[in-house]
Amino acid sequence: MDATPVGISVIVATYNRAALLNECLDHLRRQHFEPGDELIVVDNGSTDDTFAVIRRHQCLSAVPLRHLEEATPGKSRALSRAIAVASGDLLAFTDDDVTVETDWLDAIRTAMADRDVALVGGPVEPRWECGAPAWLPSHQDGYGRLAAPLALLDYGPRAADLGVRTVLGANLAVRREVVARVGGFAPHLGKLRGTLLSGEDHDFCRRVQAAGFRAAYCPEARVRHWVPANRVRPRYVLGWFFWSGITNAALDEHDAPLTRSISGLPLYLIRRFTIGLIAAPAAALTSRTALALNYAADVAFTAGYAAKCWGLVKLQRAVPAQAARAAGGAA
Template sequence: MTPPTVTVAVCTRDRAAILAETLAHLRATIGEAPPGIEVLVVDNGSADATPAVVAGLADWPALRSVEEPTPGLSGARNRALRASSAEWVHYLDDDAFVWPTWLDALRDAVARPGVVLVGGPIEPRFEAAPPAWFDPASVRRTFGAEGPLSGAAVREGFSGGNLAVRRDALAAVGGFDVGLGMVAGTLGLGEETELAGRLVDRFGNATWHAPRMGVDHLEPAQKQTPRYVARRAFVNGRQAWRYAGGGRGRKAGFSALKAAKQMATGLARLPLAVVRPRAFHHALRGLATGAGAAVGVGRALRERAR
């Protein structure tokens, strides 16, 4: 049986140097023309040397590129969906180095009958040694044993930096929500979780975790500061009500309960930071996530009252 075809979509904006490293690593790992595999760079309105990086790889048979001038990662991912004629689209971050086992594991996973959503682990590749208070586990993404996700994890889905979706299933649910996710330099989160919820509603638990389909993801030093950690947690909490299970009212209620719990947990952990530095990290995330969720609930209730 011929294995399913896959478009490996790398969405990028103004990260030419990082993109060059990622594409060079990907080429060295998967080869010049792996059967049934194409690499598609989606340039999301770059103003730097990104076009030159892609042009410099014109001798790579597996590579092609398209443009999506409207800023927004979700929109760029939807552009990849429209540009692909493969059976699957795999979304790979522009700073992720695939493991030697990545391609074989991807092929095995997408060949499984009935599966529409596949993900693999993401391990941090630190630019610099993290400070003592920073917990490296916070930037690891693991999903348990090989097989379908279970419990609440089904609706949470996988991280978008190493995510494969069956193209017809993604098209059937309307692609990624362009109201979520990164937009140029503005931090946005939650688009993968929101998508997973819609896929589960339409196809049931058609997920598959492939532990050997891993990547090493760049973690720059600028993301290891209290300010960034708090801002990311706040944004995540603020948007959580939009992709929690159930209707709008249930989503807002779920987010409110989560906000109260996370803020209480954060406050409880804060004194531990005196003797356990990493407790500060967990306390900061809990407080910021809870505060963001409270803001999100307020917005949801105001919108509902209109």
């Protein structure tokens, strides 16, 4: 890696979340900034008071706060818009419904002082609107699979290389030169209006690691994610797993099959689907809600995977080279 980074560009994409964005920027304003740091907020077509919130914080910010607009819907496209103009050697990403801890930026800067580290991410804790659902494991037990729709993450109290794990886009920092090498966030993945599409952060982390770069978990870089009441309802959870199946099918399109399949569906998914159809109702009838949701998630995930494989859902094709150029570097 090149010399120790000089500046950090903190990037937030937003869409119609003026009140939450205001909280997000309030917490970012409390960071310990250094010369060369900047904030970039990309408005992805908001029609609420987002413009006024950004203007207010431009007057309050201790570092330049750049307001960009991206008319094409999609979180990945909004992030690419910011990456293309960011001046920092490090790019730190968080979301408009996230509040960062006071020492978040310092923790990122410290972790990235190790020149061998290309990417870091940290814990994402919940800010509940109505309290934790009964079906979610307690934090002490670690966030299980059912926390994925809530965008929560905690790999424990110790710093470590990620290995096969990935981190969330709500709390992720990467060297600009690495983005230029591997490309930015895939435009066919990530939040898109009318869907629960995701996976742009998972795909990005995977490409960084596949390129031979080191990715690390930094427990000191903590953020808190707003979890509204509607997201803890089973209907939302199962909808998220359906779209997760679509996301994973899109990711698998570019990889050689590692398992046997029937009509494009891996056999292990067919087994999980069959078991889930039987076991989910049985668990629900005995009031084992968490177990029932886990089985039902297998059914929803496989249904989404099949929908993508069989052409029932169309996504834009990935163009990694263009994403890399958007980041300001050569692919």
